[in-house]
Amino acid sequence: MYPKSINNLIEAFKYFPGVGEKSAERMAFHVLGMEEIQTDFLASSIKNAKSKIKRCKICNHITEEDTCNICSDISRNKDYLCVVEDPKTVISIEKLGIFNGYYHVLNGLIETLDGVNPEDIRLDKLIKRIEDEKFKEIIIAVKPCLEGEMTALYINNVLSGMNVVVSRLASGIPMGADMEYIDPITFEASFDNRKKIS
């Protein structure tokens, strides 16, 4: 139905998650309406991002250099290491400006049911780094879900013999949330983790 170059574009947009035939068509027509300077920028940005971005050799965060801007920053606090599951979480935490330690980015979470084991997410590299760099506290900041819990417990177990505190971000009711809509597991966590009002 479409000219070949449009068909190709529609197929290419379907690479994105949640983009089906209709959305891909809409995006393709939107491209036709863009200025050429915009389509050139879009196309070259895709190629550049793919070719220039690699993983930091220390922490596995995304970077265009060998080491990322965070690992290269010697002014940060060497006592704290925050373990996250993906580079996006690093950015989210950095945007808050509340944490001044270093990060370690896993390649996902342990999912034994789906055959993702500790070696698949390179936990060995994390353990080695903790041994070498003598952090005082490892803050595990992965999603509160079954896979997140398993990953956190595994890390805690492996580090149990070492002189390092392992902590986990608090789970509970989000600030400002309507109590009526809190799911039962979060509710239970909020009871289990309740704090004395001092």
Next chain:
Amino acid sequence: MYPKSINNLIEAFKYFPGVGEKSAERMAFHVLGMEEIQTDFLASSIKNAKSKIKRCKICNHITEEDTCNICSDISRNKDYLCVVEDPKTVISIEKLGIFNGYYHVLNGLIETLDGVNPEDIRLDKLIKRIEDEKFKEIIIAVKPCLEGEMTALYINNVLSGMNVVVSRLASGIPMGADMEYIDPITFEASFDNRKKIS
């Protein structure tokens, strides 16, 4: 926060309608996870579509040639011309396989409030074509909305002196729709256009 090449990619994705910061970030990270063969295909498809697609010199539909595949098809019925507001509608109707005439694609609809006048959507080109090609019926298949009605009425007025039938797609209740959720204007149209059960 992000390396420059990711920032650029996020900005570029924000060109798309409905894509804000968060969606653009998600798309950018998805690009990083693609194979290089996919990112190359995506980037080149964008450039190709923009550079190769032009408008058919007869009907204004999208094409890679001077005339589109529909205008070039001499086996179609020369009595019928279907007037649509954009190339997407041509594709939608062609997918149905119920119409075998020719098309004419306007550059949008008349919107007097927004200063879009008949000359802006090149109605002169349509009128000239109808005069030249001696169609028997002009089927106006634009959206049933204020702008669609104005455009249809304008075309009908201009053609009133000519020996040609001007028709409009029926408005009414969509097949299978729940009567409870029909908006009042559609309901009214369905009464006005009621048909005798023969």
